Amino acid sequence: MSKEVTIDWCPDKSSKTALVHQIVQYITKKVYRGDWLIGDRLPTQRALAVAFDVNRSTISTAISELTISGVLETTVGKGTYVANNTWSLLVSDKTPNWKDYIEKGFHQANLPTIQAINKYEFDDDIIRLSTGEVSPELMPQDLFSEIFQQMSSEPIAFNYLEPLGLEALRTELCHYLKKHDIHITEKEILIVSGSLQALQLVALALLGKHSKVFVEEYSYVKSLKVFEFSGINMKTIATDNDGPLPWIIDTSTLREGTSILYTIPTFHNPTGRVMSHERRVELLKWCQKNHLPIIEDDAYRELYFDVRPPKPIKSMDTSGNVLYLGSFSKSLAPGIRIGWIVGPESVIERLGDIKMQTDYGASSVSQWMMTYMLRSGLYEEHLIQLRTRLKERCHQVLSYLDTYFSNIATWHVPKGGFYIWLKLNRAYHTDTLFENALKNKVLINPGFIYTSKNSSHIRISYSYASMADMEKGLQILSKIIREL
Ligand SMILES: Cc1ncc(COP(=O)(O)O)c(C=O)c1O
Structure with missing residues (x-):
């Protein structure tokens, strides 16, 4: 299945090589080496400009060049993709068809939603309402x-x-x-x-x-x-x-x-x-x-x-x-x-x-x-403190739920662990909810990733985000749900 590619590099502004040329070389190399596959989607031009730290006009020139040479193709309204008639594959008879290999492997790829969660958990601007691990602050x-x-x-x-x-x-x-x-x-x-x-x-x-x-x-x-x-x-x-x-x-x-x-x-x-x-x-x-x-x-x-x-x-x-x-x-x-x-x-x-x-x-x-x-015995000592602090966090998050979710969802009161299983009162498309939340910089684990059926649940975790972020994130989420 095609995916959106990740940019993990920036052009060198002190280099004598023009920025456009550096970007063209970077993208060509990614395609040529098989890191990016035919059909993979590039981020929007705005997102590319941010990722490469350059002007929109530099991006648009680089994309035009790559489109003309056949490495990329752009469809209005759909975006820019690694091209089907990829130039790199035509000029090189050495490149193996990695797409075929990837599709034939025993292990399937993660669900796109899980891939997105795994990716956005490392974005510092995002509030993580569902993360299933202890925050560094709770580690000894x-x-x-x-x-x-x-x-x-x-x-x-x-x-x-x-x-x-x-x-x-x-x-x-x-x-x-x-x-x-x-x-x-x-x-x-x-x-x-x-x-x-x-x-x-x-x-x-x-x-x-x-x-x-x-x-x-x-x-x-x-x-x-x-x-x-x-x-x-x-x-x-x-x-x-x-x-x-x-x-x-x-x-x-x-x-x-x-x-x-x-x-x-x-x-x-x-x-x-x-x-x-x-x-x-x-x-x-x-x-x-x-x-x-x-x-x-x-x-x-x-x-x-x-x-x-x-x-x-x-x-x-x-x-x-x-x-x-x-x-x-x-x-x-x-x-x-x-x-x-x-x-x-x-x-x-x-x-x-x-x-x-x-x-x-x-x-x-x-x-x-x-x-x-x-x-x-240090592990046992640590556990005593961790239990107390998790309990405090849980109570705090329950009070935010009372404030922001009391007429749109129900939940249980946990006796331990990390999670509150929020059941929304109405059946929403939780994938739309996931995307809307992400647009508002809030990351959630929707219930459907834990089942093969539809689900109107969200897993809330009180173990990771700061309490200030939890309150802000829950408030945003509640507003999005009410407006859906
Ligand atoms: C029930 C359960 N088992 C296992 C794991 C994975 O744990 P580990 O980090 O030890 O691989 C998780 C992580 O979320 C979990 O929730």
Whole structure:
């Protein structure tokens, strides 16, 4: 699918080469090397002038030159595109047709809306109302400096590590998981580069043609393509306010290939919901009886405000039915890229083998850092502060919702996690809403990216933007909704 190209360069104003010529050379090179593909759209001339930091007239001259030489084509009202009869492809018989390769790859591209979110999250002028990570202000910056100083004072082997990850970290994680009633040995846990990688490893190692992954109606994994390749099918299972209802699955369909159920029982992404203890018991019992393994994604467990959430499903698993995922991304910092997966030894060994073939292990710097944080108790200390601050932020954002959304939407009051799942009272085209919000410099995660159906939901997150920005952004969003 064609996309809008990104400009990541500016002409050199001190150079003797004319600005127009530099721009022509830059665009020609991008097309010639296959970075930009036939059909890709260029930003508007106004946006190009800003990106290149030059006058509109310079842009218009460069585009005319490139159009005349056949590199670009411009259609009135539609914009400027990389041309179909691209000059670079005609003059060069060396350029491979990357478009063909890209289209044939196993993994599909992200949804355009997700690509836009990933891009605009790095625009400083934009208010991020939905971002699912902690703001730098909630990270323990002093602690990070202390740890790096401490680490630099001792000789540490930053070599490749053993296939399952640093043993010292696995030992610390075994102690840590005991507090959640999960009793395992170091051979039952694999350190991964973020829990998303654990999902990729599961897909690569355990699933294939005709495999089915059963997921809740709204789910984090539906915003990704992690379970959509090699003939794996994602199937939605009926869900109520307490989570999935697998007993509605036709059990005869389970026999056609390997199947697995993926769930986020605690502070669910995107709905914020927490599954009750009773439902966890029922779910595990049914899945055990029907030989349906469960992937329990527990990335948000530690972020409770007052009351601890019910015990993990894994803590009740006596038959190796549950693969348990954890991460430091939500509770500390996603850039550390450390998560883990717990499961039967045979599965962990295979996933570890595939991880070695994929990236030779997660960052050893991060693994040493997390070993130190867990061993010293500093991680637990940080969690106490984080919970208090997230709770304060949540209350503040709920008060803004009361002010700006009380007659246009409904929502639940979270007991932890990052998210408020806003349900708009009327059915809007949330893709139009997304675009209108973006035009007003407000970025939202619309509900439709988490489901295959239409959705009148928006995921609001109180973990990232400043409270002043949250109020401003929610006020703008409320105005846009009222005017739609
Ligand atoms: C439920 C859930 N699992 C996993 C992840 C990814 O976490 P990681 O950064 O550990 O890969 C996210 C991130 O949004 C998430 O919401």
